[in-house]
Amino acid sequence: MKIFYDKPFTVPRWIILMADTVIVTASFALSYFILKQFHFPVLVRGHFFIHAGLFSLLSLAVFYFMRIYTGLIRYSNTKDMFRIFSAILVVSLVYPFVSGVIAGRLYHIPSLDMPTLLVLNFFISSSLLILFRTSIKEIYILAKGYAMTDVKKVLIYGSDNHAILIKQAIEAAGNHKFVVSGFIQSGGQKINSTIEQKRVYHTRELPELHKKLAIDKLILPNGQSGKPEFRAIIDCCLNLGIKVQTVPPSEQWVSGKLSLGQMQDLKIEDLLPRKPIQINNQLVSEEIFGKRVLITGAAGSIGSEIVRQVMSYHPEMVILCDQAESPLHETQLELEEKYPSAKIKTFIASIRNLRRMLIPFKEYRPHIVFHAAAYKHVPMMEKHPEEAILTNVMGTRNMADLSVCFGVEKFVMISTDKAVNPTNIMGASKRIAETYVQSLNHASNNPPAAEFLSRLIQDDDDDSITVTANVKTKFITTRFGNVLGSNGSVIPRFRAQIQHGGPITVTHPDITRYFMTIPEAVQLVLEAATMGHGGEIFIFDMGEPVKIADLAVNMIKLSGLVPDKDINIVYTGLRPGEKLYEELLNEKEKTLPTHHEKIKIAKVVSRSYKEVLNDIESLTDLCKQGDHFKLVGKMKLIIPEFISNNSEFSKLDEVSKARKKVLFIPAFTDAVKMQ
Secondary structure, eight states: OHHHHHOOOOHHHHHHHHHHHEEEEEEHHHHHHHTTOOOOGGGGHHEEEEEEHHHHHHHEEEEEHHTTSSSGGGGGHHHHHHHHHHHHHHHHHHHHHHIIIIIIIIIIIOOOHHHHHHHHHHHHHHHHHHHHHHHHHHHHHHHHHHGGGGGGEEEEOOHHHHHHHHHHHHHTTTTEEEHHHEEEESSSSTTTTTEEEEEEEEEHHHHHHHHHOOOEEEEETTTTTTHHHHHHHHHHHHHOOOEEEEEEEEEGTTTTBBGGGEEEEEEGGGHHHOOOOOOHHHHHHHHHHTEEEETTTSSHHHHHHHHHHHHHHHHHEEEEEEHHHHHHHHHHHHHHHHOOOOOEEEOOOTTTTTHHHHHHHHHHHEEEEEEEOOOOOOOHHHHHHHHHHHIIIIHHHHHHHHHHTTOOOOOEEEGGGGGSOSHHHHHHHHHHHHHHHHHHHHHTTTTTHHHHHHHHHHHSSSTTTTOOOOOOOOOEEEOOOOOETTSSHHHHHHHHHHHTTOOOHHHHTTTOOOOEEHHHHHHHHHHHHOOSSSSSSEEEEOOOOHHHHHHHHHHHHTTTBBBTTBOOOOOOOOTTOOOOOOOSTTTTTTEOOOSSSTEEEEEEOOOOOOHHHHHHHHHOOOOOTOOOOHHHHHHHSSSTOOOOSSTTHHHHHHHHHHHHHHHHHHHHHHHHHOO
């Protein structure tokens, strides 16, 4: 039996056709003798053989043209049964005419009681043909039962046409690794009914089914995991150790058929505690269509997704800028394959190199700049504060000044929630970059940067360069938290640790973060860019913060493993500059609503351009000295709310507190004496 299931053979179709013909001929003979009351002497005259031969040949022809023999018997369904009834009905309707012409006129054989014979034969032959198919199918199912030791048993959520199509697709694929055990849903009239020999269960029966039927997997329709009823069953599956997979809508199936490769494991981003984010694509399209768009950090997680989404709105040209050669090359190949007729330019450079960055602005004159290039890893920047300043601050200044000089319509900076009340160098550097971008926006027609770059460009050998400073650039900042699956984020790291058998390392059991998927974050960036008038810091509603420990537990469960049994979770302590929770606003900031419920505007205290510029130039000079403490100390003066956490630079905060006490005590004493 196991061999029959593991290596099923396909019988040639002509054998099935012959078998069907033999069955209906035998059925006709039985009906004939029942009609003749088993009076066998009629055989002597040969009338029976002529009638039976005509019926057999007619059945063979009808079965051939209606192709009832073409389906695999082990996958027979109600449609196959209907075709059998139809074929027998056609034979029964045509046979009286054939018999009358050939048997009656040619051989002068007395006519039979056709209605009685054919009705009797219809029921007998159709029953035998269906019995033939169901018997083969049951044998196959029985063989499957003997081979089920290593087969995964699955449930399909729902009982609609889409769920039935999924069931049929799985069975038709001939994959012997798992079998459909039934359907399951949270309610409805179909509960406890049977669809194609599979029962429809209620979701509350899932724990019992897991034990009774050894259910290993649940298949969900794609994009529905955010709904409350789906979240409840997903949580139940994770607790029971049942893997969850998603299937795309049937209209997305390849050539109308479900490929098993389209069945994807549920992703951790599907478990975010909020509804999926939707944007107004029409507004974004009007903003980007026919424009030249420059994207820095285009090979990174956020930058590459900005590129993909921008391309869908048919810009005139997209300029990809990054210093990472291989990822940029891969992004270029991906886009050229997907958009063969689009204008795609790649430019390898560091945003810290101002003269180098002049080139794409001179050659392509972008209308919109998305500035995503930055250093983002907190522990790395704690060790290399100069790099954070030179890239995150000076690099941003270079891109912003160039945008002013060349008349860029909009400059969109990608910032982070770590810039709010920063506890690390990376967050503080991004906050300083934010203040520069804001101050530049509030400067009248941005003249300081235009004058600065005009002098620089005049020293260039290319006399054809012209500065388009008559267009006031709108500077827009977008601030959001962590994105799931980005390069270097916790998700890829946790996934790699699980693949290696653990343990998963988490810094603190109470640490929380805001999370958003990369496509969602970029969607909001694009919509914020369309609604921005300049000077705003847009913050995104990222739902409730998620505990990293819970994230680790869910990832272990999604892998079909048991936390602290198959994979351990180890707490390693907070890293330098890391804090337990992130914020999107500081105490002095307030928000204003926008037309999108997920996007708000932070009202922040802006500073003058000259003041911010002097601070940045001071930081640049300190970078050359190589004294980390002087550099970070200056950053703390620029951003007073910058208080280091779990870092060697916390000493600077202690010194600052001590100085405040020294200044406070004499002043307090003098006040007491005066009284």
